[in-house]
Amino acid sequence: MSEPISRMTMHNVGGADGGRLDIFLRKLLGQCRLSTIDQQHLLALPFQLRDLPAQASILHEGDSARVCPILLSGFAYRYKIAADGGRQIVSLRIPGDPLDFQSLYLQTIDHHMQALTPVSLALVPLPALEQLAEARPSIARAILVDILIEASIGREWQLNIGRRHALPRLAHFLCEFVYRMQLIFAHSSDEIEVPITQEQLADILGLTPVHVNRTLKTIEQAGAVVRKGRRLYTRDVAALAQLADFTPLYLHRDNAN
Amino acid sequence: MSEPISRMTMHNVGGADGGRLDIFLRKLLGQCRLSTIDQQHLLALPFQLRDLPAQASILHEGDSARVCPILLSGFAYRYKIAADGGRQIVSLRIPGDPLDFQSLYLQTIDHHMQALTPVSLALVPLPALEQLAEARPSIARAILVDILIEASIGREWQLNIGRRHALPRLAHFLCEFVYRMQLIFAHSSDEIEVPITQEQLADILGLTPVHVNRTLKTIEQAGAVVRKGRRLYTRDVAALAQLADFTPLYLHRDNAN
DNA sequence: GACTCAAACTGACCCAGGTTAAGGATTTCC
DNA sequence: GGAAATCCTTAACCTGGGTCAGTTTGAGTC
Numbered sequence: 001m002s003e004p005i006s007r008m009t010m011h012n013v014g015g016a017d018g019g020r021l022d023i024f025l026r027k028l029l030g031q032c033r034l035s036t037i038d039q040q041h042l043l044a045l046p047f048q049l050r051d052l053p054a055q056a057s058i059l060h061e062g063d064s065a066r067v068c069p070i071l072l073s074g075f076a077y078r079y080k081i082a083a084d085g086g087r088q089i090v091s092l093r094i095p096g097d098p099l100d101f102q103s104l105y106l107q108t109i110d111h112h113m114q115a116l117t118p119v120s121l122a123l124v125p126l127p128a129l130e131q132l133a134e135a136r137p138s139i140a141r142a143i144l145v146d147i148l149i150e151a152s153i154g155r156e157w158q159l160n161i162g163r164r165h166a167l168p169r170l171a172h173f174l175c176e177f178v179y180r181m182q183l184i185f186a187h188s189s190d191e192i193e194v195p196i197t198q199e200q201l202a203d204i205l206g207l208t209p210v211h212v213n214r215t216l217k218t219i220e221q222a223g224a225v226v227r228k229g230r231r232l233y234t235r236d237v238a239a240l241a242q243l244a245d246f247t248p249l250y251l252h253r254d255n256a257n
Numbered sequence: 258m259s260e261p262i263s264r265m266t267m268h269n270v271g272g273a274d275g276g277r278l279d280i281f282l283r284k285l286l287g288q289c290r291l292s293t294i295d296q297q298h299l300l301a302l303p304f305q306l307r308d309l310p311a312q313a314s315i316l317h318e319g320d321s322a323r324v325c326p327i328l329l330s331g332f333a334y335r336y337k338i339a340a341d342g343g344r345q346i347v348s349l350r351i352p353g354d355p356l357d358f359q360s361l362y363l364q365t366i367d368h369h370m371q372a373l374t375p376v377s378l379a380l381v382p383l384p385a386l387e388q389l390a391e392a393r394p395s396i397a398r399a400i401l402v403d404i405l406i407e408a409s410i411g412r413e414w415q416l417n418i419g420r421r422h423a424l425p426r427l428a429h430f431l432c433e434f435v436y437r438m439q440l441i442f443a444h445s446s447d448e449i450e451v452p453i454t455q456e457q458l459a460d461i462l463g464l465t466p467v468h469v470n471r472t473l474k475t476i477e478q479a480g481a482v483v484r485k486g487r488r489l490y491t492r493d494v495a496a497l498a499q500l501a502d503f504t505p506l507y508l509h510r511d512n513a514n
Numbered sequence: 515g516a517c518t519c520a521a522a523c524t525g526a527c528c529c530a531g532g533t534t535a536a537g538g539a540t541t542t543c544c
Numbered sequence: 545g546g547a548a549a550t551c552c553t554t555a556a557c558c559t560g561g562g563t564c565a566g567t568t569t570g571a572g573t574c
Binding site: 197199209210213227230 | 550551552553554
């Protein structure tokens with residue numbers, strides 16, 4: 001595995017190409033309001049495009065970041081490792097999501113981040129983002145709101161891991177995944193591919209791959225998901241929500257209104 | 258149980274009494290630097306003092322806050338409830354900690370908060386805090402840093418609940434508790450009272466009270482904690498850290514330097 | 515110093531999910 | 545299109561921690 005992004009320095013930061021950052025703007029607009037001027041400033045941010053293969057390291061614990069990666073396409077996850085080698089995925093990031101706002105304010109990265117699928121990233125130099133946040137309070141606020149919503153999702157995951165059995169736990173995660181995907185891609189179909197291996201699902205849920213497999217079978221028999229070949233698709237979100245005791249309040253989708 | 262603080266409106270906000278907020282300032286200074294002027298502004302914040310008994314409700318899911326409570330003494334915790342009644346404590350707050358910076362930026366509270374022991378709170382009107390954060394960027398930054406460090410602790414709890422067995426899990430929590438207490442109270446003794454019942458420990462750790470009891474017995478036999486009557490005291494932090502696979506990086510104690 | 519109530523403790527039993535160890539199916543890559 | 549790698553699947557067995565059903569020990573309180 002090559003050098004993580006968090007160890008990179010930037011050369012040749014190209015001129016802005018607003019079209020690429022469009023999905024990032026849409027993501028922020030789903031969480032808080034921004035004036036037309038703020039939107040233009042965001043789209044005008046300088047960045048370098050970077051494509052990475054699945055499994056590539058994006059952040060490394062202990063590093064200090066110099067760029068803020070934004071996920072233009074593909075999926076990525078934060079994780080931590082226990083002394084016995086156990087891995088816990090603590091956050092899943094989907095297209096449009098900023099990956100490391102935290103390093104604007106904290107010196108040291110406290111977890112790892114990896115590409116789940118092939119990804120393309122916009123690497124925004126931290127100083128550019130810092131200056132923008134200082135100059136425009138509502139952009140600073142948008143950053144904060146994203147940080148807070150991710151933290152809220154983290155608390156829901158704590159409840160999920162600590163207090164729900166395997167079946168509702170898995171269903172809850174899948175349900176959240178669909179909700180978030182629908183919000184950013186603005187489509188309403190229940191059928192979404194979940195590009196996550198059973199081993200990774202296990203590390204999200206605090207289970208073993210074997211038990212994820214068993215549980216997935218049950219959920220498929222209930223008609224809530226389908227598997228085709230090696231791929232997993234959600235099928236019936238209402239069924240998932242019912243299995244899961246799912247309430248979307250913690251996603252704060254009302255905050256943009 | 259009476260009305261939660263998050264449903265309160267404020268009357269008679271007294272003149273500032275900086276001495277009371279001193280512990281709050283100390284807490285923030287442990288996480289980031291602040292100029293003398295910033296410090297004076299913080300101490301000059303208007304607030305109303307409020308003493309509450311143990312178990313009192315402080316925040317209620319679904320509410321919108323009008324005040325930001327700051328914990329001057331005592332302990333409090335955030336928690337969430339699953340459909341089957343299971344409770345997960347997602348955050349423990351200790352003296353000096355702000356309890357709801359989140360409501361500066363999000364409309365709806367996504368979890369509950371309760372007093373663990375009798376507490377005294379300084380209730381700061383949200384508008385006063387908002388104005389201060391807007392006027393002084395380094396205070397806005399201090400707020401953000403606190404939010405980020407709490408989120409980092411939450412991620413460590415996810416790892417703890419999802420991937421550590423009962424014994425290291427409990428030891429890890431106790432170790433973190435001592436570290437945080439030592440930071441705010443600036444004393445170096447290993448012997449600290451942990452004012453948390455076994456049932457509450459269970460809800461922090463995603464275990465049952467019965468198993469917390471068993472595990473506590475083991476940890477006591479290892480000499481890492483002592484119990485006197487109904488009270489629990491830490492005794493040997495190095496032993497706890499070793500049982501727990503504890504690394505304090507995620508507390509970001511270096512960030513103030 | 516008895517009465518009350520919450521919290522701590524204990525033992526017997528049980529089960530959800532872990533472990534181990536295969537084999538089988540897809541995908542990827544020469 | 546064959547080899548290699550990765551991922552999925554299943555079965556048999558095991559165990560960490562849950563459940564149930566008590567008893568005991570404080571700590572207030574009058």
